[in-house]
Amino acid sequence: MTNLKIFLWEWKHFLRSPFKIIALILFMIASVYGLHKGADLYQKQKSEIEQIDNQAQKERQKIIDDHYRTGIFRPKDQPRINYSNPYWAISRSYTYHFKNPSPAIVYSIGQCEQYGFYKQITVRASPYDSDLAEEIANPERLQTGTLDFSFAILFLLPLVLLVLVYNLKSMETEQGFIPLVEVQIPSKNTWLFLRMSFYILVSLIIIIALLLYGASLTNVFAQASNSFGQILLYSTLYLTFWSVIYFLILRNGKSILGNTLRMSAVYLLVAFIIPATVHQYVSIRQPANLMTDFIDVRDERQALYDKPDHFLQDQLLLLFPELLNSSVYHNNENLAAVRSRSAAALVNELNKTSIQTIEDEYQTKNKLIRSTFWFNPVSCFQNRFNTISKTHFDDYQNYRKDIQTLIDKQIKIMVLDLWNEVNVDESKYKKYYEYVSIK
Amino acid sequence: MWQIIKNEWYSLTRNRTLLTVSIGFVGLLIATIYLGHLQTQKNTQQYIEAKNHLRTQWESIRAMNPHGAAHYGTYVFKPANVLSSLDEGVNSITGKVLRVEGHVQNEIMYSEASQSQTISKFGKLKGALLLQYIIPLLLIFLAFQSINREKQSGRLKLLLLQGITITQLTFAKTLAVCSYGIGLLLVTISAYTILNLDNITTNIIARAGLFFLSYSLYYFILTALTVYLSARWVSTNLALTSMLGVWIFWTIFLPNMLMSSVESLHELPSREALKAAMKEDRAKGLDGHNPADERSKELEKQILEEYQVDSLSQLPINFDGIVMQEDEEIGNQVWDKHFGNLRNVFEDQKQSYQLGGIVNPFISLQNASMGLAGSDNLHHQEFLVQVENYRRVFIKELNDQHAFGGSKTGDWGWKADNDFFKSVSDFNYQPIQLSTVIGNYSIDLILLLGWGVVVSFLLISGTKKMRIQ
Numbered sequence: 001m002t003n004l005k006i007f008l009w010e011w012k013h014f015l016r017s018p019f020k021i022i023a024l025i026l027f028m029i030a031s032v033y034g035l036h037k038g039a040d041l042y043q044k045q046k047s048e049i050e051q052i053d054n055q056a057q058k059e060r061q062k063i064i065d066d067h068y069r070t071g072i073f074r075p076k077d078q079p080r081i082n083y084s085n086p087y088w089a090i091s092r093s094y095t096y097h098f099k100n101p102s103p104a105i106v107y108s109i110g111q112c113e114q115y116g117f118y119k120q121i122t123v124r125a126s127p128y129d130s131d132l133a134e135e136i137a138n139p140e141r142l143q144t145g146t147l148d149f150s151f152a153i154l155f156l157l158p159l160v161l162l163v164l165v166y167n168l169k170s171m172e173t174e175q176g177f178i179p180l181v182e183v184q185i186p187s188k189n190t191w192l193f194l195r196m197s198f199y200i201l202v203s204l205i206i207i208i209a210l211l212l213y214g215a216s217l218t219n220v221f222a223q224a225s226n227s228f229g230q231i232l233l234y235s236t237l238y239l240t241f242w243s244v245i246y247f248l249i250l251r252n253g254k255s256i257l258g259n260t261l262r263m264s265a266v267y268l269l270v271a272f273i274i275p276a277t278v279h280q281y282v283s284i285r286q287p288a289n290l291m292t293d294f295i296d297v298r299d300e301r302q303a304l305y306d307k308p309d310h311f312l313q314d315q316l317l318l319l320f321p322e323l324l325n326s327s328v329y330h331n332n333e334n335l336a337a338v339r340s341r342s343a344a345a346l347v348n349e350l351n352k353t354s355i356q357t358i359e360d361e362y363q364t365k366n367k368l369i370r371s372t373f374w375f376n377p378v379s380c381f382q383n384r385f386n387t388i389s390k391t392h393f394d395d396y397q398n399y400r401k402d403i404q405t406l407i408d409k410q411i412k413i414m415v416l417d418l419w420n421e422v423n424v425d426e427s428k429y430k431k432y433y434e435y436v437s438i439k
Numbered sequence: 440m441w442q443i444i445k446n447e448w449y450s451l452t453r454n455r456t457l458l459t460v461s462i463g464f465v466g467l468l469i470a471t472i473y474l475g476h477l478q479t480q481k482n483t484q485q486y487i488e489a490k491n492h493l494r495t496q497w498e499s500i501r502a503m504n505p506h507g508a509a510h511y512g513t514y515v516f517k518p519a520n521v522l523s524s525l526d527e528g529v530n531s532i533t534g535k536v537l538r539v540e541g542h543v544q545n546e547i548m549y550s551e552a553s554q555s556q557t558i559s560k561f562g563k564l565k566g567a568l569l570l571q572y573i574i575p576l577l578l579i580f581l582a583f584q585s586i587n588r589e590k591q592s593g594r595l596k597l598l599l600l601q602g603i604t605i606t607q608l609t610f611a612k613t614l615a616v617c618s619y620g621i622g623l624l625l626v627t628i629s630a631y632t633i634l635n636l637d638n639i640t641t642n643i644i645a646r647a648g649l650f651f652l653s654y655s656l657y658y659f660i661l662t663a664l665t666v667y668l669s670a671r672w673v674s675t676n677l678a679l680t681s682m683l684g685v686w687i688f689w690t691i692f693l694p695n696m697l698m699s700s701v702e703s704l705h706e707l708p709s710r711e712a713l714k715a716a717m718k719e720d721r722a723k724g725l726d727g728h729n730p731a732d733e734r735s736k737e738l739e740k741q742i743l744e745e746y747q748v749d750s751l752s753q754l755p756i757n758f759d760g761i762v763m764q765e766d767e768e769i770g771n772q773v774w775d776k777h778f779g780n781l782r783n784v785f786e787d788q789k790q791s792y793q794l795g796g797i798v799n800p801f802i803s804l805q806n807a808s809m810g811l812a813g814s815d816n817l818h819h820q821e822f823l824v825q826v827e828n829y830r831r832v833f834i835k836e837l838n839d840q841h842a843f844g845g846s847k848t849g850d851w852g853w854k855a856d857n858d859f860f861k862s863v864s865d866f867n868y869q870p871i872q873l874s875t876v877i878g879n880y881s882i883d884l885i886l887l888l889g890w891g892v893v894v895s896f897l898l899i900s901g902t903k904k905m906r907i908q
Contacts, residue, residue, distance in 0.1 A: 019680055030692060037699060048709055114532075114553045116710070130538065133546050134553070136707045136781065138788050139529035140698065140809070140816045142552075145560045147695035155560065159687055163680065256676050261580060264683070268573055275559035276568050280474050283531075283563060287481050288551035290489040291536055295514055299496060302511070365555045382557050393556040 003194055006185065010198035014164075023163040024206065031152040031210045038106035038148050038389075039217035045101040045117055052118050056094035060433065063092055068426035086417035087341045089424040090410060093432040095121040097406050099399040102390040103218035104227035107211070108150035108382075110391025113137055119403050121436055123344040123411050126351045127400035128294055128358075149214060150385040153235050154378055155271055157203065158242045162263045164199040165246050168192060170256045192251055200243050207235050230388045238381050275379050278372045286365040293354045300350045305343065312339055315346050320412065326419035334421070342415045348407060355404075359397070366393065410436045440607045443598075447615030451581070461619075464569075464577070465626050471564050472630040475524030478563070482519035489516050490865075498861050502854035505841040506763060509834055512540030515826045515866045517547070520813045521638045522646060525631060526567035528814025537823070539830045539866075541767065541837070544774040547823060566627045567808050570654055571801070572690055575661050578620045579682045582665035584675040585612040586902075591675075609670055609898045613663045620658035624651060645873050646811045649884070653807040656887040660800050661686075663894040670902045689801040697795040697802065705787040713777060720773045738765055751848040759849065760842025767834055774827070782820055789816065789879075796886035803883035803890075810880040813870065817879055821871050829866045836863050 014020060063083065067073055073084040081088050099117040116132040119125070145151060169192050172178050178188075185191040211232055215221055220228050245266055253259040304312070316323060316339065323329055328338045373380035386392035413435065422428065451457055493514050500508060517535045534547035561568060586609060589595040598608060628651055632639065664685065668678040708716070739751065742758060751758050789806075796803030809815035846853035877884075 019677075019684070023684070026688075026692070030696075033696065044709075048711060052711055111552070111557060114550065118711070128549075130545055130548055133534075133548055133710065134550075136710055136713065138698070138702055138707070138785060138816065139532045139819060140789070140792070141702050142532045143529045143562070144694050144698045144805075146699060147692075151560065151695070155691060156687075159691075163683075166680075167676070257584075257679070260679060260683075264576065264580075268576065272559075272561055272568065272572055273564070276561060276564035279558040279562065280471075280478065280564040282555070282558060283551065284474065284478050284481060286555075287478075287485055288531075288535055288554055289549065290485060290516055291549050292489050292492055295493070295536075298511065362554055369556055369558055378560075379558050382560070386557060396553075 003186075003190070006191055006194045007198055010195050013195075014198070014202070020164050023160050024202070027152065027156050027160045028206060028210070030147060030156055031149055032213065034147050034149040034152045035106055035210065035214040035217060037146055038109055038214070041109055041112065042101050042103065042105045042218050045105075045112075049098045049100065049118060052096060053098070056096055059092075059094045060429075064426055064429065068424075068429055083429075084424050086414050086422055086424055089429050090414045090432050091122060093429070093436070095406070095410065095433045095436045097121055097399075097403050097437070099396070102227065103215075103220045103223045104231070104389040105391060106149065106214045106218045106220065106389075107227070107231045108385040108389040108391060109146050109148040110150070110386030110389055111393055111396065112391040113142055113146070115396040115399075117399075121403065121406045121410055123407070123414055124347070125403070125407050126294075126348075126355065127403040127407075128291070128355060132400075132403075149210070150382065150389075153207070153238060153385075154382055157207075157239065158267050158271065161199065161203060161239070161242050161246060162260075162267065164203070165196055165250060166260045166263060167256050168195050168250050170250065170253055170259050173254050174256060189251060193247065196243060196247055196250070200239060203239055204236065207239070208232065211235070227388045231385065234381060234384050234388070238377075241377060271378050274376050278369070278376050278379065282365060282368055285368060286361065289358055289361055291358065293357050294351075297347070297350045297354050301347050304346055304350070309336070309339060312343060312346065316342050316415070319345055319349065320415055320419075322416060323419050326416070327421050328419045338418045341418055345411045345415050348411055352404065362393075362397070406436050440603070440611045443603065443608060443611035444615045444618070447585075447612060448618075451615070451619065457581070460577070461623075464574075464623060468566065468569060468623060468627050469630045471566055471569060472524060472627060472634060475527075475563075475565050476631075476634040479519050479521060479524045486516050486518050494865050497863070497865075498857075500860040501857050503860070504851060504853060505760070505837040505844065505855050505859075506541070506851075508855070508860065509541030509763070509837045512538060513833070514538055515829070517819075517822055518868050520818075521635055522643065522812040523565075523814045524635075525565060525627070525647075525650065526808045526812035526814055527562055527565050528809035528812060529816055529819055530814050531562065533819050537826050539826065539833060541763070541834050542770060544770075544778060544827055544830065566631070567812070570624060570627060571804065571808065574620050574623055575658065575690070576686055578616055578658060578662050579665050579679070579686060581619060582612070582616040582662050583669050583679040583682055585616065585666050586670040587672070587675045587678060605670075605902050606899050609663075609666050609902050610895075613659065613666045613898065616666070617655075617659045617662040620662070621655050624654050624658070642870065642873055646813070646876070649877070650808060650811045653804055653811070653884060653887055656884075656891050657800055657804040660887070660890045660894050663891075663898055667894065667897050667901055689799050693795070693799045694802055694805060697799070698792055701788045701791045701795075704791060705784050707781065707784050713781070717773055717777050720776065721770060734765075735762055738762060754848055757842050757844075757846040757848050757850060757853070759851070760838050760840070760844075760846075763841060764835060764838035767831070767838065771831060778823075778827075782824075785816055785820060790882075793882050793886075796883055796890075800887055800890040803886040807880050807883040807887070810876055810883070813876075817876075818871055822868060825868055826866065833863060833866075 067075070067083040073082050075081055081092075083089055083092070097119050099115075101112070101117070105112065114134050116134055119127075119129070119132045169178075169188070172181055181191065182188065211228060215228055246263055249259055249262045249266070253262060328334055369379070373383075383392060387394070410432075413432065417424075424432075493516075497513050500511070503511065515537045517530075517533070517537070520530070523530055531551040534550045536549045537547045538545045561572065586595070589598065589608075595608075599605065628647055631647070635643075665678070665682045668681055669675065672678040672681065738761065739758065742754065742761060743749065743751070746754055746756075748754055792802065793806055796806070806815070810817060840855050840859055844853075844855055844859070
């Protein structure tokens with residue numbers, strides 16, 4: 001029997017196994033469902049961002065029309081506001097920073113439901129503010145996990161493969177056909193390998209078809225073409241990983257029951273027990289941070305405001321040496337008010353110091369998790385998928401970093417303009433929100 | 440029948456592979472409970488430290504304007520739950536820190552899941568993970584050839600000749616295998632009890648008892664179904680693969696799909712939509728910082744009449760404090776409306792999901808397990824409600840002090856002393872009464888019982904038609 005014939009004969013075996021066909025169909029249904037879940041989330045996030053952006057534009061336009069174009073800088077009902085002052089103009093600039101979803105989110109929702117994806121930038125903001133909380137979702141649903149495409153690949157694919165190959169070789173052994181088979185084939189290992197290859201190929205073709213279908217839902221090729229290839233690569237690697245394990249079990253096993261038991265045990269160990277044990281270990285070694293360092297900034301801020309004026313001024317000059325050449329520095333008239341409004345810059349520095357401690361802790365925790373990847377392949381692949389779809393923890397940390405950069409930028413503009421007594425007009429107001437963005 | 444159960448046990452204990460697996464399992468379960476206990480202890484210690492830290496900060500306020508103190512606020516941390524070492528439920532998904540301050544009902548922040556990359560899709564190594572996913576699979580492996588093996592070896596005929604009925608036989612086989620799972624369940628509960636002897640209360644005993652009952656019922660359902668298929672299917676492989684299919688469908692496929700569908704059925708608003716709606720409702724009310732507000736004027740008139748004076752400066756109290764509290768009352772109505780709606784949607788989602796137990800007993804088990812361990816969304820929402828109730832009392836105390844503590848209207852420089860701040864009580868979480876939990880989860884327990892009855896009926900009626908060669 002030629003190798004090609006062995007391979008093709010498996011097609012007949014497959015067609016005569018309704019259970020295997022049903023398993024594959026179920027896998028495809030789950031995957032398509034998962035792809036649509038990802039695509040829905042992509043559309044939802046995009047439309048939410050669009051809505052917030054439009055709303056912000058409307059608010060800004062209203063201010064331009066009502067105040068900058070009319071020259072009435074103080075609203076009648078709120079006379080303390082003065083739009084010609086940089087402090088008020090910036091605080092009403094409705095500047096947002098968004099984490100735009102990647103089209104590749106269709107393949108892996110990852111951690112995107114645990115974080116916010118829009119944040120208003122203000123001089124008093126921080127990347128750990130409550131308005132950066134995740135979207136409202138049922139925590140029990142989050143705990144159960146969303147059935148996305150990566151879930152189908154990581155948890156359902158090994159089970160489907162198990163169903164497809166569980167009786168290879170062992171059925172012939174149990175029925176006593178093995179000696180008959182042996183005389184027709186070059187070697188038992190090649191025979192088993194070729195039979196398994198058939199199912200691997202079938203699985204791979206289905207994965208490619210599903211990936212292409214997913215790509216059509218969010219226009220992956222136009223906007224994130226690399227992610228298609230990367231997801232395909234990691235899906236293939238993952239399929240190969242399980243194929244090797246199952247091949248070794250089938251090669252050494254003799255009974256269907258024994259092989260099924262071993263394959264199931266390995267599946268449970270790799271997909272459930274190892275990740276769960278690592279999770280438990282990590283949470284004992286590095287429990288969740290209750291953010292007391294961040295909360296303590298509240299007291300430090302209070303203490304800062306109690307400090308003498310010259311202390312605040314010295315600190316501000318250290319941060320912005322340019323202030324030495326400013327008009328307010330040389331003309332003491334508005335100094336107290338300007339200094340008090342500039343204090344946000346010092347609070348921002350306090351925030352940044354406390355955030356650094358927290359983020360260092362996060363990094364240690366993530367380093368610990370990464371160090372387990374060599375024996376925790378499911379988590380490793382899951383995080384690879386999340387990275388490709390830009391829904392990984394690191395992507396949200398980068399988003400936070402961008403937010404901090406924008407806050408710093410906004411504070412600097414405000415402080416310098418306040419100290420230089422800039423009079424805000426329409427074009428200056430527009431610059432406030434155009435400049436505070438990451439291009 | 441008792442004799443058959445005993446024989447089954449003997450044969451199980453004679454199986455060296457099973458004995459090794461059982462010893463391994465018992466070890467794993469004990470280790471799991473111990474690790475869960477260790478984590479709970481660590482979390483509790485961390486919670487106490489954080490709580491004390493914040494309380495010390497509050498009590499250290501030497502002198503502060505009460506309204507300033509309302510903005511300074513405080514933080515409440517979600518306490519660790521003793522039973523969460525059995526089932527962690529939503530605890531790692533939900534936030535742990537909640538800011539309590541004036542003018543606003545904040546949302547809980549900083550979940551454990553948001554502090555690291557993904558580790559495990561099915562949570563930590565808790566008792567529930569092994570009891571829900573792994574032990575059922577073990578029971579399937581133990582039961583799938585129980586009747587078929589007797590048929591193929593010819594022992595079935597012998598047994599029937601000795602006077603036992605096929606129904607008695609299938610029930611005996613079911614109970615024997617099921618008792619193996621119950622044994623492992625007992626090990627789990629015992630290990631948990633020993634490790635938590637100091638914290639055991641009647642509430643915990645009752646919850647653990649119901650926890651035990653729901654898992655026992657699920658094990659019975661799964662084992663009975665496997666034994667039934669073993670009796671009905673000609674091939675043992677078919678019985679095994681069918682049950683593996685059932686396991687995949689019940690535990691991995693359906694819960695995920697149903698929960699997602701339920702969320703689409705009862706849609707939650709987006710955060711931005713919720714914020715906008717609350718802002719709009721709030722704007723219609725009284726702005727505590729804006730004395731020009733019409734409603735503020737009405738209130739002013741009312742207070743002036745009450746104190747029989749002509750102007751705010753003649754008032755013996757601080758009108759600003761009254762305005763602040765009035766603003767809070769209006770705000771509270773807004774929060775009640777919108778957060779109340781959110782809770783209603785969560786409730787609708789939960790009830791619809793619970794109905795999934797009609798087609799999938801695993802859903803009922805998962806619900807009951809989380810609920811009885813006090814780690815479900817119901818307990819989480821209750822925690823949020825209690826914090827909000829505390830916030831209202833907390834802010835009222837500050838506003839009352841502002842209004843009646845001795846200052847006059849417009850005197851924003853006035854400060855309450857340290858004794859006052861020390862007198863403001865701290866937040867203390869009161870666990871939900873068991874009766875409430877039972878009320879919410881009775882449907883799951885009933886569905887599990889219903890499934891038990893259905894599979895028993897299957898065993899009785901289905902096996903009667905069995906062909907004995």
